[in-house]
Amino acid sequence: MPFDTEGGILKSKKLLKMKKISVLYIQFFVLVLVSTLINACQKTAETTELEAYLPTNLDxxxxxxxxxxxxxxxDITVASPTATTSAEYQAELxxxxxxxxxxxxxxxxxxxxxxxxxxxxxxxxxxxxxxxxxxxxxxxxxxxxxxxxxxxxxxxxxxxxxxxxxxxxxxxxxxxxxxxxxxxxxxxxxxxxxxxxxxxxxxxxxxxxxxxxxxxxxxxxxxxxxxxxxxxxxxxxxxxxxxxxxxxxxxxxxxxxxxxxxxxxxxxxxxxxxxxxxxxxxxADNMSKANAQADVPKLRDDATKRGITTQWTSRDLPARPPMLPFFGNVKTWNFDSATKVAIRPTAPPAVGSADFNKALDELRAIAKNRSREQFRIASFWADGPGTYTPPGHWNRFATELIYKYKYSEIRAARTLALMNTAVEDAGVVCWDVKYYYLLPRPTEADPSVTTSTGIPNFPAFTSGHSTFSAAGATVLSYIFPNESAALNAYAKEASESRIYGCIHYRFDCEIGLTHGKKVGDYAVNRGKADGSGL
Amino acid sequence: MKQLLTFTAIIFLGMIPISSVSAQTPTDHLMMPKGTLCNFLGYSTSRWDNYWEGANKRINENIGTFKTENILFMAALGVTDKLNVMVGLPYVKTSSSASYLAGQQGIQDFSVWLKYNLIEKKGDFGTIKAFVTVGGSLPATNYNTDFLPFSIGLKAKTASGRLILSYANKGFYATVQGGATLRSNVEIDRNSFIFNNKLYESNIMPVPNAADGSLTLGFANTRFQTAVSLDRFGCLSGDDIRYNDMPILTNKMEQTSVNWFGRVNLGHLSVIVNAGKVLNGRNVGEATSLGGSVLYWVQIFNKAKKADK
The missing domain is CATH 1.10.606.20 (Vanadium-containing Chloroperoxidase; domain 2)
Structure with missing residues (x-):
């Protein structure tokens, strides 16, 4: 042994002691590591527990x-059931x-x-x-x-x-x-x-x-x-x-x-x-034709003929075909296609106009110095890829309220049917507007406008989040009047989140909110006339 | 002769934020003598074009070249010859060549470690040492975290422990070390996310714990030091980046990298350069990194004893 030359025996004893200590330490360390591994593998995400409830009203x-x-x-026939006294029923029981x-x-x-x-x-x-x-x-x-x-x-x-x-x-x-x-x-x-x-x-x-x-x-x-x-x-x-x-x-x-x-x-x-x-x-609701990419050149030509020469293009690399360019033709639930055209917003400020530049300047300032709170709001409402989308976010609000107010199954379904038909209608009218005006996204107008969320692959005007959210908030406010203030505040924040993210001009959002509110009102009117008395 | 603490600056760059890195820094086989304070300031930059989406290496035209820069300040104090305390605070900046997404910058996580020299045995056979390091980190600012790969950090609170064993003879040395880092779950801005192919309606994201290990071979004398290391970092759980989606905090990040550093001592001052490359990985960028740093030491107490030596 190389260290035996200098007081060998004493040294080996010391070394032996040291060895024991280090073995102990290593054992301890391995133990810590193993327990860490076991805990780590069990690392899970939290879920919310829901309890059964009796509805406050059987409706x-x-x-x-x-x-x-x-x-x-x-309209659908359900055969008369067997009596509870019957042998058949008793067997089921x-x-x-x-x-x-x-x-x-x-x-x-x-x-x-x-x-x-x-x-x-x-x-x-x-x-x-x-x-x-x-x-x-x-x-x-x-x-x-x-x-x-x-x-x-x-x-x-x-x-x-x-x-x-x-x-x-x-x-x-x-x-x-x-x-x-x-x-x-x-x-x-x-x-x-x-x-x-x-x-x-x-x-x-x-x-x-x-x-x-x-x-x-x-x-x-x-x-x-x-x-x-x-x-x-x-x-x-x-x-x-x-x-x-x-x-x-x-x-x-x-x-x-x-x-x-x-x-x-x-x-x-x-x-x-x-x-x-x-x-x-x-x-038969025209969804099958909503992604007719072959018809996009004609759609663009038609817009050019209406004087819209600066048209939106995809920000994705490579350029991605526009998302559902004909979703605006999908059948609406709570009003007809003539109404859709009648409530279509007028044209946004033209690219390069004073009003347009003013809106773009607001975004330039945000992009340069986006606050933590602006980032948070943009992120909270982003509802981008890998999420349930803005319509899903409103469904979550709706089911949380249904649970809070202990709604019966039928009233829960009515709530969601009124809200979701309004939200789909909002999507339809918004997509109609988007591909009618084909307004470029802020980053296309000025690449220095960097965003804190992905740029959706369709034109800017009007904001889908704003239109979906105003429609959802309008219907839920009618159904849950006590929650109206919070719901309308959510819609406003969802709308503004798109400005903070720098993917929408302020006018996209404000006009989208107004448009969505009109769409929501049609569903509310339907609800008021559906015989529920609610 | 006792050496100054060396910051090997083994830094995992790219998509693994510095929080995991900070726990890596006090990884060498040397101690600060009692009363000595060492200040360190380093700059490093890393780039990647390719990244691993799960196990599949890919490029993304929408990102182009991803760049991370960081400025790291650290200080280490010899409380005794056997016990050192260290603190660190990095400033991180991210950007990409092709994305319209906003690059992020800011002060990341504050870290503190205690390093204890368990065993030191000198003899003709050389010197054997063992150290244990325990430490933790906390986000120093309220930075945006759920925005990978642009986030400057994971924002998890961490606690870590490691064991370092070294053997040195005639200036040559070898170090082997392993550590584990517990990472807290993180509150994110949104309140739903997909984890392990399931939607969670929660704003608390589970950040996987991690383990790491490395083997270093080097040479050091009073004027000069150089070392190469093979480093492995891996999360102990987590999921893969979803196909064609963005990375998120729950991802199981893993990588093997090689790192090199060289150091020249000029009295109280040392100049260090370092370089590294990720060899393979999972849910991380194939980063190449370069850095330079200076450190400066002063004797702030125990001066008399020092002078005796």
Whole structure:
């Protein structure tokens, strides 16, 4: 040993001691590292827990409210249920008792999850899908961009690209299907008045709050079936997931002791029948032509003929085809196409005009010295790729209020149907304006205007966020008047966030808000006249 | 003879912000003698054109060349010959050649470390040393974080620990070290995000913890020092950048890099140059970095004892 030359024995002992110490330290260190690793691997994100609630109002008259697409609550037939005294029903009841008593931990988790509300949960699922599918395709090596294909939804780029207009329509179709189906559900519930299994058999204690609503057909099964069918149309690659969610949702009602199988089956049939009508509407609403890129040169020529010579171009590299240039032709819900033209804002300040330069100067100043608070607001409302888009953000507000005010399923669906039809209408009129005036984005007018959020791939005027948000806030303010001040403040901040991000001129936002408010008013008027008395 | 503390300035640049870097700096095998204060000021810059989106290397025309610059101030004090305390504060600036997105700049995270010399054994065989370092960092300013790759840092509070073992003989030395960094979750400006293919409606983003290790070979004498190192950094959990999306704080960032530095001592002053290159990675830029720094030391107490030596 090289160190034996100098008092070897003593030194080796010291070294041995040192070795022991260092081994101890290393052991300790490894222990810390291992425990760190274990903790680290469990690092998860937070989720909000929702509790089941009994609605403050059962809305017994809901069966007479005016649907959107179905003619009336009696448009779909639901067969009369078996009597609760029948042998058939008693057998179903016995099966429910067995299932409820034997519910596994996993089944109990499913009961708890779905008991927060059928409309609320399916809206969450739609928000999740919208976010996951909201990502623009990557360009091909030759600089072109691939387009998603509805017939091959899982091939790259997946179908759909759930951009804001797509999402606005998805939420509207989903909500209309849920609402129209629930109107029929309420009609038949009140007509047949079949009691819930826990009312028929007092020995059955359900694991969800005991509702006074008749249980046939099951509103949960109706919402599950209608939502599954619509979301399968809108996110066709997710069919297996949606089937399994709907099945779990329906089963959770049996496991909870809240419905018998025939409640569920009648709900399934009803939900599916209404969904078919909404799907037929969706197939004919002009969405299939919204991305007709071949027609863009004509669209630009037409604008040139109207004197619009400085036209928007894509800021993406390589230049990306404009997002849904003909979404402005998609059928509106709450007014006709003549109204769309009648309420179209007049032209924005021309590029290079004094008013235009004044608006651009405001953005130059922000870009140069954007405050932390301006950045925060721009980021909070950005709702860009990988998010549920501005329509999704308003759906979240709506479901939070539905939960806060303990709305019944039918009133929840009415809220979302009115809001989401307004929000889709807002998208349609806004896209019509965008491709009518083709105003370049601020950064195109002056590259020194750097942004704190991505520049959306469509013209600036008017702001989609502003139009969506004003429409959403207007409808929700009508439904939740106590929340009106907050909701209108949200819309204003969402609108201004686009100025702080430097992707919109102030006039894009202000005119967008006014435009969106008008769109929202049409939905409010519809709500006031729908027989709900709300 | 005791050496000054050397700041090897092994800095992970590019998409791994400096917070992970700061914990890296007190990584050498040397201690400041009691009463000695060392001040360090360094500038470094890194660039990348390619980055890894998950495991796939790609370029992005919308980013072009991404550039990070930082100015790092550090100070180290020999509390005793066995215990040093160190602080650091970087200023970071990001920009890209092609993006319209606003580059960011500002003061990043304040870091503090304690370094303790556990073992020092000198003999004919050379010198063996072991050190333990514990430290932590806090964001020094309210900077924008959920804006990668432009963010100047992750904004997580961190706590880290590491063990350093070294062997030196006739001026040549080898150092092996490993560390772990716990990183707090971070409050972001928006209140929803996708993590592990699921939408979370929350403004609290989980930032993965990380571990790192390195092997350094070098030579040092009173006038001159040089070393090369192979460095590995990896998050212990996290997800990949979604296809064609922006990086976010939850991403599992990993990289292996080589780094070199050279140092010349001129009395109380030292001049250091360093360079590095990322060899491979995941959810990070393929960065090449260059830096230069100066350090200056003064004896502020324990002067008499120092003079005896």
């Amino acid at each position: 017994e008259t809901g069966g007479s409210w005016k649907p959107f697409l179905v003619t009336s609550g009696t 016995a099966a429910v008792k067995t299932a409820a008593n034997g519910a596994t931990a996993e089944q109990k988790a499913a009961i708890k999850y779905w008991s927060a509300g059928a409309v609320i949960r399916w809206n969450e699922i739609a928000r999740d899908l919208a976010a996951q599918y909201n990502i623009p395709p990557k360009n091909n090596p030759d600089g072109t961009y691939p387009a998603p294909d509805a017939n091959n939804p899982l091939a790259y780029p997946r179908f759909p690209f759930a951009n804001p207009p797509y999402a606005s329509r998805a939420f509207a179709l989903l909500s209309v299907a849920q609402y129209d189906a629930l109107i029929a559900t309420w009609k038949y519930k009140m007509q047949y008045k079949r009691s819930a299994p826990y009312k028929v058999d007092a020995t059955l204690t359900p694991s969800v709050p005991k509702s006074e609503l008749p249980s046939y057909p099951s509103e949960d099964a109706v919402v599950a079936a209608a939502s599954r069918e619509l979301l399968k149309l809108l996110f066709p690659g997710e069919a297996p997931l949606l089937e399994s969610k709907a099945t779990e949702h329906k089963n959770s009602r049996i496991w909870a002791g809240a419905n018998v199988q025939s409640d569920i089956d009648a709900g399934e049939a009803l939900g599916k029948a209404v969904a078919a009508k909404v799907i037929a509407y969706a197939k």
